[in-house]
Amino acid sequence: xxxxxxxxxxxxxEARQRRKRYMLWSFLLLIAMTLVLPLIPYAVxxxxxxxxxxxxxxxxxxxxxxxxxxxxxxxQADNVDAGILINxxxxxxxxxxxxxxxxxxxxxxGGILGLIILFYLIRGTLRLPGGRSGKRILRFTLNERIVHWxxxxxxxxxxxSGLITLYGRYVLVPLLGPEGFSVTASASLMxxxxxxxxxxxxxxxxxxxxxxxxxxxxxxxKWLTKAGGLLGGHASAGRFNAGEKxxxxxxxxxxxxxxxxxxxxxxxxxxQGRVVFEWSHVVHGISAVVMIxxxxxxxxxxxxxxxxxxxxxxxxxxxxxxxxxHHDRWYEEVRNAGEIEExxxxxxxxxxxxxxxxxxxxxx
Amino acid sequence: xxxxxFFCDVERxxxxxxxxxxxxxxxxxxxxxxxxxxxxxxxxxxxERSLSVACMHCNDAPCKAVCPVDVFYIxxxxxxxHDKERCIGCGYCLFACPFGAPQFPKQGAFGTRGKxxxxxxxxxxxxxxxxxxxxxxxxxxxxxxxxxPLCAEMCSTKALLAGDAAVISDIFRQRVFNRGASVxxxxxxxxxxxxxxxxxxxxxxxxxx
Numbered sequence: 144x145x146x147x148x149x150x151x152x153x154x155x156x157e158a159r160q161r162r163k164r165y166m167l168w169s170f171l172l173l174i175a176m177t178l179v180l181p182l183i184p185y186a187v188x189x190x191x192x193x194x195x196x197x198x199x200x201x202x203x204x205x206x207x208x209x210x211x212x213x214x215x216x217x218x219q220a221d222n223v224d225a226g227i228l229i230n231x232x233x234x235x236x237x238x239x240x241x242x243x244x245x246x247x248x249x250x251x252x253g254g255i256l257g258l259i260i261l262f263y264l265i266r267g268t269l270r271l272p273g274g275r276s277g278k279r280i281l282r283f284t285l286n287e288r289i290v291h292w293x294x295x296x297x298x299x300x301x302x303x304s305g306l307i308t309l310y311g312r313y314v315l316v317p318l319l320g321p322e323g324f325s326v327t328a329s330a331s332l333m334x335x336x337x338x339x340x341x342x343x344x345x346x347x348x349x350x351x352x353x354x355x356x357x358x359x360x361x362x363x364x365k366w367l368t369k370a371g372g373l374l375g376g377h378a379s380a381g382r383f384n385a386g387e388k389x390x391x392x393x394x395x396x397x398x399x400x401x402x403x404x405x406x407x408x409x410x411x412x413x414x415q416g417r418v419v420f421e422w423s424h425v426v427h428g429i430s431a432v433v434m435i436x437x438x439x440x441x442x443x444x445x446x447x448x449x450x451x452x453x454x455x456x457x458x459x460x461x462x463x464x465x466x467x468x469h470h471d472r473w474y475e476e477v478r479n480a481g482e483i484e485e486x487x488x489x490x491x492x493x494x495x496x497x498x499x500x501x502x503x504x505x506x507x
Numbered sequence: 508x509x510x511x512x513f514f515c516d517v518e519r520x521x522x523x524x525x526x527x528x529x530x531x532x533x534x535x536x537x538x539x540x541x542x543x544x545x546x547x548x549x550x551x552x553x554x555e556r557s558l559s560v561a562c563m564h565c566n567d568a569p570c571k572a573v574c575p576v577d578v579f580y581i582x583x584x585x586x587x588x589h590d591k592e593r594c595i596g597c598g599y600c601l602f603a604c605p606f607g608a609p610q611f612p613k614q615g616a617f618g619t620r621g622k623x624x625x626x627x628x629x630x631x632x633x634x635x636x637x638x639x640x641x642x643x644x645x646x647x648x649x650x651x652x653x654x655x656p657l658c659a660e661m662c663s664t665k666a667l668l669a670g671d672a673a674v675i676s677d678i679f680r681q682r683v684f685n686r687g688a689s690v691x692x693x694x695x696x697x698x699x700x701x702x703x704x705x706x707x708x709x710x711x712x713x714x715x716x
Contacts, residue, residue: 203517203556206548219524220544222610228546228560229605237569237603308575308597316577325593328576332595336618411598411614420602 224416236421240428245309248432255436259443266373269449271464277486278463280477282455290352291456294345300338302435304331309428339405346398356382357391362472382473390441393434400430460484509671510566510585511628511650513659514679515559518686519666522547522557526658526667530561533629533657534646540610542626542646543658559658559667562587562608562626570600570609570625584650585672586628591644596620628669629656 206214207228215226224230283291307315307328316324363385365378371386372378383391404427407415445452451465463483466474477483522545530536530543543561564587571579571587575597578590598620601609612621631648634641641648649656659669668675 202554203548207558214548216546216548217550218544218546219527220541222539222541222544222607223614224607225541225544226546227607228548228558230607231605233603233605234569237573240573240599240603312575312577321577321593325576325578325595329595332597332618340617409618410616411618411620412616414614417602417607420598424602 223414227417230417232418232421236424239425244425244428244432245313248309248428251432251436252439255439259439259448263443263447268447271450271462272468273464275451276463279460279484280463280466280474280482281459281484282461282466283459285459287352288456288459290345290348294349297338297342297345298434298438301335301342302431302438304335305431306435307331308335336409339409340402342398342405343402346395346402349398350395353383353391357388359385359388363388377471379472380470382470382476384470386444390437393437397430397434400426401434404430510673511564511630511670512585512672512675513561513563513628513656514668514675516666516668516679516682517556517558518682519664520545520557520559521664521666523663525661525663526559529657529661530626533649534627535642536610536624536646537612540612540624542608542610542624559662560606560608561658562628563606564626564628569603569605573599573603575599580633582630584628584630586630586650588627588630588632588645589623589625590633591622591624594622596622598623600625626656629654 205211209227209229209231213227216228218225308331311324311328311331315327318324319327360381362379362381366380366385369376369378371380371384378384404423407413407423408420408427411420445456449469451462455461455465463474466477524545527541527543527545534542536542543559545557545559547555547557549555564581564585566581566585568579568581568587570589571577571581574589576593576595578593579587579600580589581587596611596619598609598611598618600623601607601611608625610624612624614620627645627648629647629649631637631641631651632645634644636651637648647657654660656669659667662668668678
């Protein structure tokens with residue numbers, strides 16, 4: 144009895160402390176084992192395969208969602224891209240079209256148009272200094288004029304039909320009604336798709352016709368720093384000034400981008416996938432919106448913005464005063480070559496009797 | 508109203524293409540227009556799984572957002588339908604759709620695609636229910652007859668489910684619960700782990716007394 148009592152007394156002291164310690168450590172060990180032991184198969188597999196074993200369920204959905212790489216499955220359907228379960232580029236394209244192309248395109252086109260109208264209200268038409276001289280200079284040959292107007296007609300058919308497809312849902316549906324707009328949209332899509340490839344012919348003709356005078360040369364930078372004389376002062380220029388050269392290269396580069404992307408979009412029979420369509424549409428949309436916006440500046444300066452400009456593209460001739468004022472270095476060249484036609488001279492070299500000729504005669 | 512959804516259970520789909528055949532039979536679409544298709548990932552490799560896919564009838568449908576002529580509409584049942592009379596065949600819905608659901612009768616030169624066709628959840632179109640015109644343009648209108656899409660109704664393994672999203676998700680939740688935690692089993696016992704019959708499917712048994 145004595146012995147056991149001593150043991151009980153001993154148990155309440157140092158031994159109890161020790162037992163508590165054992166319990167604590169074994170509890171911690173138990174927790175560590177439950178956490179670590181299930182990981183052993185993964186560790187073994189990692190050592191064997193050299194890669195982490197994934198949950199087959201999540202691995203499947205990672206492939207379906209194309210998280211790591213493009214995964215094309217097997218299918219009995221023979222459509223293009225039928226093996227792709229989820230194409231996440233589709234949503235990116237949707238966001239580009241709805242959140243970027245449509246709003247920013249409208250801001251760009253509307254903004255440029257607004258700025259031009261504002262400029263016209265402030266400056267008005269830029270008149271010829273000192274009036275017409277009556278002397279004429281051939282600026283554009285018949286060939287150059289045909290290429291120019293051919294491009295103009297094709298460009299505006301495509302631009303208008305394209306803008307109808309882009310903005311018709313917001314602008315024309317309230318005016319024409321859903322059924323009426325459907326007919327308009329269908330017709331403009333058909334015109335766009337059928338006449339589109341002709342734009343490639345127009346752009347190539349434009350390039351080869353006008354490229355010889357459009358290489359950047361000395362004096363172009365100076366012309367640009369003076370903003371072409373729009374803000375006052377005289378800017379010296381050759382046959383084409385730096386602004387016209389920039390427009391030429393912009394038209395050619397954007398035009399070719401439009402043609403290549405447009406042909407990809409226009410011929411689904413070549414079997415291209417959705418991602419190719421989406422990227423082509425991004426290129427096509429940006430190029431088209433920029434080209435339309437910049438063309439407004441060109442049209443403005445060629446018509447109401449500057450007196451005596453339009454007749455160069457209709458009759459082919461400009462007044463000598465116009466040439467001297469806007470293209471002085473070209474004027475010098477023409478004068479030295481003796482190609483200025485005096486008022487009395489017949490227009491045999493021009494070949495086409497037209498409004499400009501009659502106008503210059505009437506001013507005699 | 509119910510919100511209609513398709514659901515394909517990858518652990519049950521056996522790539523029999525019965526849903527594709529059922530769809531063709533119900534809607535009589537022309538050659539090349541595949542409203543529904545079965546895609547197999549990792550065909551012939553470990554971890555092979557098949558999925559039957561058609562239009563997902565999105566709440567925020569990308570096709571509806573990008574359509575230049577605004578022909579899409581979502582019914583009270585949450586089914587995405589479109590007006591074929593006004594469709595201009597531009598193909599934008601196909602570019603925007605993540606699932607490749609929109610189909611075109613042809614892929615011709617100069618962008619000639621014809622009118623878009625896609626899964627209607629066997630819900631017809633904007634013309635008179637179950638009229639001859641509706642069947643010609645949009646295929647079957649089983650919803651108006653109080654039936655669900657034929658693809659899901661004919662699925663032999665009940666992998667493809669169609670109906671009210673709440674009911675569908677309940678059935679699938681029950682299945683997942685019965686399969687148990689497959690994470691630690693690394694795929695071995697995923698199909699074998701059913702502990703009991705999934706509730707909600709008892710009434711579907713073909714044996715009668």
